[in-house]
Amino acid sequence: MTVESADQAPPRTTARTAPRRAGVLPGERALAPDLARGIMLLFIVLSNTAFHLTAARHGPSGWQPVDGGWADHAVQFTMITVLDLRIYPLFAFLFGYGMMQLFLRQTAAGTPEREAVRLLRRRSLCLIVIGLLHATLLMAGDIVGFYGLISLALGWLFLRRGDRALKWWIWIATAQFVLLAAQPVIAAALSGELGTLGDAGAEPGADAYAAGEGSWLTAAGTRFTSGLFVTFAAAPLSLVGGAYVIFLLGFWAARRRVLEEPGRHLPLLRRTAVTGIAVGWLGALPAALAHVGAITVPDDAQSESGVLTLLRDATGNAAGLGYVAAVALFVHWWTGRESRRGTRTSTGAVAVIAVTAVSAVGKRSLSCYLAHSLIFAPVLAAWGLGLGEHLTSATMALFAVGVWLVTVAGAYAMERAGRRGSVEAALRRVMYRSHPTRPAARPSPRATGGPVT
Numbered sequence: 001m002t003v004e005s006a007d008q009a010p011p012r013t014t015a016r017t018a019p020r021r022a023g024v025l026p027g028e029r030a031l032a033p034d035l036a037r038g039i040m041l042l043f044i045v046l047s048n049t050a051f052h053l054t055a056a057r058h059g060p061s062g063w064q065p066v067d068g069g070w071a072d073h074a075v076q077f078t079m080i081t082v083l084d085l086r087i088y089p090l091f092a093f094l095f096g097y098g099m100m101q102l103f104l105r106q107t108a109a110g111t112p113e114r115e116a117v118r119l120l121r122r123r124s125l126c127l128i129v130i131g132l133l134h135a136t137l138l139m140a141g142d143i144v145g146f147y148g149l150i151s152l153a154l155g156w157l158f159l160r161r162g163d164r165a166l167k168w169w170i171w172i173a174t175a176q177f178v179l180l181a182a183q184p185v186i187a188a189a190l191s192g193e194l195g196t197l198g199d200a201g202a203e204p205g206a207d208a209y210a211a212g213e214g215s216w217l218t219a220a221g222t223r224f225t226s227g228l229f230v231t232f233a234a235a236p237l238s239l240v241g242g243a244y245v246i247f248l249l250g251f252w253a254a255r256r257r258v259l260e261e262p263g264r265h266l267p268l269l270r271r272t273a274v275t276g277i278a279v280g281w282l283g284a285l286p287a288a289l290a291h292v293g294a295i296t297v298p299d300d301a302q303s304e305s306g307v308l309t310l311l312r313d314a315t316g317n318a319a320g321l322g323y324v325a326a327v328a329l330f331v332h333w334w335t336g337r338e339s340r341r342g343t344r345t346s347t348g349a350v351a352v353i354a355v356t357a358v359s360a361v362g363k364r365s366l367s368c369y370l371a372h373s374l375i376f377a378p379v380l381a382a383w384g385l386g387l388g389e390h391l392t393s394a395t396m397a398l399f400a401v402g403v404w405l406v407t408v409a410g411a412y413a414m415e416r417a418g419r420r421g422s423v424e425a426a427l428r429r430v431m432y433r434s435h436p437t438r439p440a441a442r443p444s445p446r447a448t449g450g451p452v453t
Helices: 031-047 070-083 087-108 113-137 144-158 163-190 205-209 216-240 245-255 262-291 307-314 316-340 346-363 365-380 393-417 422-431
Strands: none
Touching: 031 070, 031 087, 031 316, 031 346, 031 365, 031 393, 070 262, 070 393, 087 113, 087 144, 087 245, 087 316, 113 144, 113 216, 113 365, 113 422, 144 163, 144 216, 144 245, 163 245, 163 307, 245 316, 262 307, 262 316, 307 316, 346 365, 346 393, 365 393, 365 422
16 A cells, blocks of 8 residues: 555455565665664663662652752753653654554565554564563563554554544544543633642652562562553553554654655654654653752642643653654754765764664664663662662663663674574564565565564
């Protein structure tokens, strides 16, 4: 299916046909999606740091600690403004983008649409299993299973829909999201009790995250329960709440090759980058100022159901989209710069290595994401070395950047050696296990790109 014919209902087939190709080839990858994923993993590892500060004192929101010196408060302010609940929309957009790219690549190679959807369904089931294992063994807040279940539903419902239907559902999901975000405010206003907004309070997220961490076995039970909740309760609730709009925007953008051909979409990307980042940061600014004591507001306004948290959450999607657009604009500038450059200076060579290394992380995003936990959990958890009890917001952020740099170095070494990520390679084997791998057909100009797998 091409974009030009997307308004017509896609043809259906009942034939069970083998996939015509087994995955994206190295020469087909686009820089922007991989670079965005590599940067996203730095943001994710930073945003997860607060949950590992097990001895820190937390505020009404239950997210960031409230103690520490000026450096810690600077980190907390930056986290709330730039990262908290702003990175998962970025993750969701890139996830949806990759799903649609895999679907388009398969159908362009001659795979029937139903078989392409079936292939993605198998991938989603694998991600659910990986996510539950990850949660049980290492990290209670795993999101791979969450996105695996969402992709299972959205792939079945939307991958084969035309552009017109997809646009309608984007507007429907947006309306769902806005109404859900505004519901507490509307209810309080109708009852004349705006002053009580957020009175329910909040259990500090880090305390819940660290529950049962005295021994690995005890913690495993807590983490497994948390993983089940995030995957099979939180994911369906997010569908009801309209959070899937970011996935659908990823579908829509992939059909137009926005990240592969940013030069064709510069006005859209510029508007999205400027508006999205501005709305996202300004929406979180009151919560960040209240957190560091720059403004005084009631504790209930900062709680998980409080007005400042609602404002921060509701504007997170805009920031995530803005970050994606900013990366695409950078890639457009970078590729133009590289094509014009003649002799490369030492500074230019370092920049090339840096871009290549970060995009190598993006190509192996699932492996690198799991590698974060392989380092974080044994070093920081109480059942391991327990270092999380002794770090502050600032020192934990430095530790997180160090962990990310370790994965950058590893991914770059694998890129130089021509090796895939181990988890990606295993996932491919499971996805395409039903049929022998066929030689890749010459890809359609609309089908190439850089999905996660």
